[in-house]
Structure formats: C-alpha cells, structure tokens
C-alpha cells in the first residue's frame with residue numbers, strides 16, 4: 001500500500017508560507033469552525049491536532065463562527081494555539097433563525113414523531129438550525145466572501161497523520177470541488193422525504209444534472225436495501241460532513257442555490273431532521289462531476305466514533321483500517337465501498 005498522493009504535488013519547499021507574509025503562497029482558503037463558547041476545550045483539542053500535523057507548515061487563517069458573540073476567553077485561548085490569523089464572527093440573525101414559513105406546532109409534533117423513531121436531536125431546535133445553516137448559509141457569511149476554499153473543523157476531532165503538502169493547493173491544482181474522509185449511512189427517518197423532494201427538483205431542472213454524476217452511488221440498494229427503502233430511493237450514504245474540504249464556488253452556484261431554496265421551502269430541516277451531510281452529498285452527487293470529489297485517504301481523522309486511518313508511518317494514534325473503536329456492528333455504517341464501486345478509488349487505480 002502506498003500513501004503517496006495520487007498525483008505529484010507541489011511540496012512546501014520553494015514556497016513561502018510564513019504566517020505574517022501577506023504575499024505568501026497560501027491560496028484563497030480558510031479553516032472554518034462553527035462552534036459554541038462552551039466547546040472551547042474541545043475545539044482546542046482539534047486545533048492542536050491540526051496545527052501539529054499540518055497547519056503549522058502552512059498557516060492558513062482560522063475563521064470561527066457562532067450564533068452569539070465569542071467570549072474574550074475563547075478568543076484569547078484559540079489564538080494561542082496558532083501563529084495564523086484568527087477571525088471571530090457572528091452569524092447574521094436572518095441566516096440562523098427558523099424561517100417564517102415553518103409551522104411551529106407542526107414542527108413540535110414532528111419532533112415527537114422523530115423521537116419515537118430514535119432520530120437524534122429531534123427536539124433540539126438549534127441542531128436543526130445548525131444543519132440548515134451548514135446546508136445553505138455558511139458560505140454566504142460576509143466574513144467568507146473573499147474566500148474560495150474552506151476546511152471544516154469541529155470541536156473534539158482528531159488528526160493523526162503528518163500531511164506535508166498544501167491540501168488547498170491540491171484542490172485548486174487538480175480541479176477538485178470537495179474532499180471527504182469518511183462516508184456513512186444515515187438514519188432513514190431523519191430524511192424520509194429528502195430524496196422525493198430532490199426528485200421533484202430534478203424533474204423540473206434536468207439540465208442541472210452533471211454528465212458524470214454519482215446517481216448510482218446515491219441510489220444503491222444492494223448493500224443496505226432497507227435504508228434505500230425507508231429513505232424512498234436514497235441509499236442514505238453520505239460524506240460525513242464534520243470533515244470537509246471544499247470549494248465554495250459550488251455552494252455559491254445558481255444550481256445549488258436553487259436546490260437549497262427548494263429544500264428549504266419544503267420544510268424538512270424542521271419537520272424532519274435533514275442533515276447538511278446528506279444535502280451536500282446529494283447535491284454533489286447529482287450536480288457535480290464525480291471526478292471532482294476526492295477521498296483524502298491520507299488525512300487520518302476521527303470524529304467519535306468513526307475513523308479514517310491510513311497505513312503509514314506518518315500516522316500516530318489510530319489503528320490502520322479500523323472504522324471504529326466501538327462495537328463491531330458499527331462497521332456496517334461504513335459505505336465507502338459504495339463510492340469505490342460506482343465512482344472508483346483514485347488510490348487503487350494508481351497502483
């Protein structure tokens with residue numbers, strides 16, 4: 001097994017990534033974290049891992065976003081973790097609040113129903129708001145207006161492997177739109193009508209489908225047929241979006257805006273619990289060329305309870321190839337084989 005990146009990459013040498021150099025070789029990108037003040041300790045964990053394994057070599061700025069102002073303590077402690085520039089931003093109210101067309105009574109009733117179906121966070125309004133914001137608003141935040149690429153970082157995640165190249169430059173040089181590490185099946189009752197709503201949108205907008213789309217991946221019903229059945233035609237397999245490295249031009253495109261607008265009006269962010277992960281995945285799978293989606297096999301990653309852990313001396317602290325430290329049945333949640341089956345595995349075709 002090799003862990004060399006799929007194609008030759010421009011390395012750090014010969015480039016200038018000093019933190020204070022405004023003419024550095026950094027491209028137009030930021031590390032991005034939506035986070036609450038009370039998650040400071042957990043965020044510092046994530047920052048320390050990412051700074052140690054990658055960002056101390058490149059000094060990409062951090063943008064922290066919150067639905068309320070960050071405390072002085074939060075600002076002070078996070079800035080201490082990096083030489084890079086840190087920004088602290090509040091979400092505009094109209095990007096976060098529950099939209100006027102949502103019926104609150106129906107929302108509460110729906111939450112009771114979802115809870116009976118064991119949907120996590122059914123009654124937590126802020127969780128629904130967060131999923132909607134990550135689906136249709138983060139890239140509209142004024143503080144991100146001048147950035148093209150982002151790397152999403154959550155509190156309490158782990159990075160295990162030294163990564164020696166500029167992953168944002170990789171995205172740009174190889175014309176990639178989106179990078180992921182882990183793909184999982186979703187909870188079908190959280191997205192019962194997401195696929196039917198998507199099909200309505202597609203029927204009226206056939207011209208938006210990418211030629212080389214990932215429809216087969218999205219609709220697989222071989223491995224977990226019950227998921228496809230309960231989710232009305234969607235396999236539920238999604239890029240696990242607590243990690244994402246992406247090009248915001250995709251989210252900012254008229255095609256995605258129209259799709260998000262359709263979903264938002266349908267109400268499923270509140271009457272069901274549509275996550276930004278399935279929304280992002282379906283949009284990418286339908287409206288983007290699948291060759292522009294990249295598995296960052298070489299970025300060792302954990303968001304409890306799942307890992308992406310490559311076999312390499314560059315990685316410390318995770319067990320190669322293991323998806324989870326949890327019980328064995330959790331291995332069934334991994335749907336990367338679907339991606340490889342329908343789209344391919346860049347890392348293998350190279351060998």
Ligand code: GDP
Pocket residue numbers: 033034035036037039065066067068126127130153154155242
């Ligand atoms: P889980 O990973 O699906 O269990 O959800 P998390 O609780 O980790 O939330 C996902 C991300 O959104 C994390 O980065 C959280 O810090 C952030 N987040 C969730 N809810 C809120 C909220 O109400 N306010 C803010 N500022 N961030 C939130």
Ligand code: MN
Pocket residue numbers: 154242303
């Ligand atoms: Mn999380």
